[in-house]
Structure formats: C-alpha cells, structure tokens
Amino acid sequence: MTGMETRTPTPLAAASLEEAETSVVPEGRSGFLPIETNWFDRLFISVVLWVALCLFWFRFIEPLGLSIWIANAIGVALAVILIRKG
Amino acid sequence: MRKKSPWIYVPFWIVISFLTLFPIYWLFVISVKPAVDLFTTPDILLTSFYWDNYTEVLNDRLLRSYMVNSLIISSGNAVLCTTLGFFACYALSRFNMSGKESIFFWTITNRMAPPAVFLLPLFLLMTQVYRFGDFTLLDTRIGMILVYCTFNLPFAIWTLRPTVDGIPRELDEAAYVDGASPWKVITEVVFPLCRPGLAVTLILTWVFAWNEYLLAATLTNFNARTLTTGLSEYVTTTGTEWGIMAAISIFTLIPALIVFGMVQKHIVAGLTFGAVKG
C-alpha cells in the first residue's frame, strides 16, 4: 500500500503526500478531537459550531422565549474549551 | 483486461459521442435557421442553410469589441493565475511554513463562494474603494482580470500543486549545491519540468475566464464587456432572437475549441504528471 500512496494522481490526494512531510512540524497536536489540529483549525471549528448553534437557536429555541445571548454564551464557552483542549 | 475484439467498443462510443455532440450540433442548427423557421415543427436534419445570422454578427462592431475584450481578459487572467499559482505552489511544496495547509484550504474556499454573493460587495469595492483618482476598476479590463482571479487562482493552485510536488526535491537541492539562486532554480530547473501541467492549467483557466458570465454582466457596462454578456443581451432585451444568439454562441465556442485542441494531448498527462513522477 505504501508504494501506491506515493502515486496519488489528483490534486487533493496529492496534498496528502505533502502532509506526510509536514506532520513533523510540532504545531499540530491531538487533543480530544478525532483529528490532528493546529490553533487555526480549532478556531475554525469553534466558529462553525457557534454559527450552527445560533442558527438552530433562532429557529427552534428563541420562539420558546430563551434569549439568543444564551446561545452566544454557550458558543463562546465551547470555543474556549475547543481552542484550549481540542 | 479481457480479450475481446477492440471493434466492439466502437458502436458504443459512437452512441456516446452522438449524445455528447447533439446539443452543440443543435446550436449550429439553430444558428443557420431564419427566425420564422424556429416555430415550425423541429426537424433533426438540416435541409437548408441560412447564413444571415452570421453576417449580422460579424458586421456588428460592438460584438467585435466584446470579442477583443474577452480575448484580452481571459488571456491576461490565465497568464496571471498560472504564474501566481505556480509560485504559490512552489512555496507550498518546498517550504515548511507553519500553517501552510490552512492557507491551501483557504485559497480553495475562495472558489466555493457562490458568485452571486460577491456581486454587490465587488461592485461597491470597485467603485468606491479601489480607486486611484478618477480611475476606478469598474468596467475596466484590468479590473475583470483581477476579479476572475477569485475563482481561477484557487483552481490553478489546486491543479498545479501535484505537478510541483511531483518534481523531485533532489533536483532543487542539487542546483542549490551548485550555487544557483532560488530564482534560477525555479526558472531553469522546476519550470521546464512543469510545462505540461502549466499548459493544462493555463488552458483550463483561460476557458473558465472566457466562459464567465455573472461577474462580467454585473461589473462591466460598456468598455470591458465580454462576449458572454453580449450573448445574453440578445436573449433578454429583444425577446427571442435565438438565431443570432446561437451564431454568437458558435463564435464564442470556436476560440475555446482551438485553444483546447492545442492541449488535448496533454490533458490527462497534465493531470497525471505528479503521479507518473512518483
């Protein structure tokens, strides 16, 4: 299989070649997230989750009377946890 | 794999080719019909040719200037994107910069944006912000060349990356040992080896820029209008001048066809280049 991996033909697949070499760079790490991430990845994931939570809140929870600020608070808390421990 | 007569594939491919070519053929059929004939019962086979649609298009000075604009914009954009993309790929491939994979992904996100999203901000930025005295980027060729980079540059980086990755690093290093400057290494060692990949990228970005419509329709008024927008003018403003529209389409198609034909041999080679190199 390893012999084959070096023959990856398409652009994205070929990026995987590159990754093998760059993974020595110490910035990436494994936290509780299933993938190895750097701080930028974790920030990205946090923002994505935060936005998803807010949209979900608007649609289903705010009509019940709970303020959107609760969603924001949860989002920020989640972001802090993710960035520090993810 | 299996032993069969090679000829059994041919009928299959003839059918596929027929299906592939039919819409293009139909475009041609429409372009050689007078407007009245369009509303009779359609017939697959051509019985007569009516060339007036073409002469009308050729005599339209406006369309000729649109064609020149299209040529300049797409060529400029293709060259710019391929050059920038090549240097970017070299950097991504040969240097261990921190966060470069994030940058790689970020460049691709630029292509994901639905173009309709950026019409308004680009319009405002180009009229209000990116201005030098009285010169604004709106409705200029250089403006369109730069705007098209948003979708073509990510594509160029994407297709060029395996090509550049496929050039063995040892070649660079050997050249550095011999005392070559980085510039020399890029232009004299890496560039010649990347040529097939670069050619394919150049052509594909050219075709994408040539075919773009939405941004051109919004960000140009007159001076930098392209052929595709000229095409749409015949569809929207004057109702259904299908014959003329089809004739313009054929004219739009021909340059793309010629350019694409030049690189046809390399297209798979260009895509596999990184793989073949191993």
Next chain:
Amino acid sequence: MQSNKLGWLFLAPTILVLFLFGVLPFIYVLWVSFHQWNPFAANPNMIFNWADNYRAVVFDAQFLASLGATVAFVFFAVVTEVIIGYFLAQAFMGDFPGKAFFRTIHTLPLIVAPIIVGSVWKLMTTPSIGIIPHLLDNWFGLNLNIGTSALAAFTVTVVMDVWHWTPLVTLTLIAALVSLPADPFEQAQIDGAGPRQIFWHITLPMIAPALVATVFIRLMDALRTVDEVLMLTGGGPGSATRYVGVHIFKEVFPRTNYGYGSAISVIVLYLTIVVCWMLYTGLLAPRKGKEG
C-alpha cells in the same frame, strides 16, 4: 532548505489578490448582513439591527425550499456524474480504434460556456420549439413541459449538468486509473476474484482519493451553479429549480434588500464551506495520518 521568508514572498501576491477580491468582499457582506439596508426604500440608510436578518432567514420558507432543491440537485447531479464518469473512464482504459478521437469528443462539453449550455438546452427543451419534447412525444408519447412541470424542469437541469460536467469526472478518473499499478489486479485474477470483487476490494480503495477529490470539486461547482439554470428555467416553474445561487440572483438583488440578501449569502457560503471542509478533513486528512 531556503528560509521560509522566501516562501512567504512567493505566496504574497496570491494572498494579496485573494484578500482584496475574496476576503474583503466577504467581510463587507458579513458587515452588511447585520444591517437593515434597502437603498431604494423609504429609509435608504444602513441601520444596524443585530441579527434580525438571520432571525428572518431561518424562517424564510422560500429560502429553505431553495436550499432543499439545491441539495437534491447537487446530489442527483454529482452521483450520476460520478457513476457515468467512472464507467466511461473504465471504458477508455481498453484499446480500441479511434480512442483519442472519441476522448476528444467526449471532453468537448467542458469548454462550452455555462450560459451557452443553458441557452441551448432551453432551445432543445422548450415546448413547441424544442426537439426533445417533440421527439419524446413522437416516439414514446411522453409530454415533457419544463414550463409547467416541476419534475421535468428539475430533471432537465440535472441532465444538463450531467452532460456538461461528466467529462471532467471522466478525465480525472482516467488519470487515476492510468496510474494504478498492475500487480494487485493480476494477483487477484490469479486468485480467481470476479470483476465485482476486484472492483470493491482493489479498484475502489485505490482510486478512492481521486474519487473524493473529484466529488469535492464537482460538489463545489454544483453548489454555485447559476448561469446555466438561470438561462434554462430562470428558476421556474414556481420555485422548483431556484437553487440558492439563482435564488440570490433572482429574488434578492432585484428587490434591493441588501441586508437580508447578504445574510442569505453568508449562510450559503457558510454551508458550502462546512460541507467542503468536512469532506476535505473527514475523507482526505485521515488517510494522510494512517499511510504517511
């Protein structure tokens, strides 16, 4: 190796161009999306209204319907393209007379401008003047009317997209198949594996990276389809083919409700990036870790 500063220097022009024409417009859209702004309304000023636009978007039935239509369109188009593209690529692996010629013909749709594709398919499918409804009626007695039937319009947009983009899938898959080593296949044949087993256990795992990359690029482009559908159906009948790109273009800008339109744009961009990122990280990145 050379210093990383040189690397950044090579990247700088790319980053600059993409920042000026990609990121700044995005920041601007984001900023506008938090305002109520309709330059042609009674109050043409921008009024900051927190997230009211987003609050409205999640309840906008039209937008949600267009999102659903987009998902259906992208799903059917991309799946069909990958299946047909794979079979054609596999067929191109054999040797037969005129192979290069047929391959050239097969790649032709790629270079046709989307707007031309839209117009020619409109010409072919418009009832009474189009050839396709005419033939379907003559041969099978079917009535295809993209002006009234939502299903017909939807199908035609999918078929059009398949016609236009299958060649790209075929080309990338040919590139993948060509580079496969022959040994595992020979070994499997010696071991007596059938074609189906060979496909599932050898071919598919080996071309998986290429396949994912192809799906990725097609997904990205299918989600942003505007020109073709705009030309073909204009989003109709009703809102059957009003995919998000068309929705933004047709519904939002003519109404000049820029604040609200920007909010929709941000959400569309958000969804696109999330889907692509999940595909990118979930399917491509783990491979790197294991094999590297």
